[in-house]
Amino acid sequence: MEWIFGLCLGVGLSACCGFRVFVPLLVASLATKFGWVAMTPGFEWMGTWTAFFVLATATLLEVGAYYIPWLDNALDTIAMPLAFAAGTLLTTSFVDVDIPLLKWGLGIIAGGGTASLIQTGTSMLRLGSTATTGGLGNPVVASTENVLSFGLSFLAILLPVLTVILVIGLLIFIGRLIATRGLRTKKARINGAGTTMRNNLN
Template identity: 35%
Template sequence: MPGLDLTEVGAAVGPLQTWVLPALLGLGLASATGLRTFLPLLMLALAAKFEMFGIRLNDQMDWLGSWPAISALAVAAVAEFAGDKVPAVDHALNAVGYVTRPIAGAVAAGSVFWGVDPATAAVAGIIVGAPTALAFNAAQTGVRVGSTATTGGLGNPIVSLIEDVLAVLTVIVAFLAPVIIPLALVILAIVVFRLAKRIRDRPARAVV
């Protein structure tokens, strides 16, 4: 029986560690930023700071794991959490999110491409992170519009809490098992779609 060729193993592991796993991790982080701008970045910064889950940042993004950055992200995350529970304010945050969340998604995704040069990491972050965050922010908009139309905004805080939980769970899955992120995102999309449909159909059910 031929022996194990370590050269071939190393050649296979190289692209996996450099491109595939960072891309999957970045995809998960970006999808979470589509629901919350700052919370996923805060979780990423803390994971990098305390070297949890094997998270590594590329050199130009090391500042993300600094205490000043963590403090700023914590304040911003708390402010977003509180503001998103207030009807009307939540719509304003969502509207602003069409600009801020793709940026946050690109930053989060690009920062975990630690094995490539800064320019390549930035491009990879934009390709992976920005469209993903934008897509989930758009889905969130549909849910909020439906909730506002059917509950007068009173149901929005509950929807917001559900989104908080989904964002946190998505980041945790990305940290622990990035290889299942595609499946997790399919499930997340189904949950968001079903939530939006259930809210949208509520008046019709009430009539019946």
């Protein structure tokens, strides 16, 4: 049952990678350094001071960059693979099973998949903000993401099971959002094709 607790912890932190890639890594490093949580063998390096300072620097740069106009949307193009990698790493580092294929499989599917889906949702939100406010609303989006990333990361350390429940609700919401947007895009294409055909007939 201990591995299930580790999976909940890893998935909770991985979800936060969808908001900010380095924040949950930094929180996990800090928690490991002070003995709040324990990494599985092979991942103890995340609890070193070197890892902490590197991740702290990366976090400051990432958080600050999302307040720079145009750069925030540009960062979203590289955030997806980084979030997937970070989510995979975090979940794998906490799942204490002796079968490498299962360990990394859970990391990739549960951790990387969760981080990627949430990152997709935040990118859509930022694009919508850019389109409707000309980018003026993007700092609000960035601040909300920062709060969620830090808040959920610490909550995952303290109450991992509760965090996973919240993450599942968030994933359902984002899944519906993506499906709705896809349906609207499909309808728009059909309507556009119909209009073009009528124009050609006329």
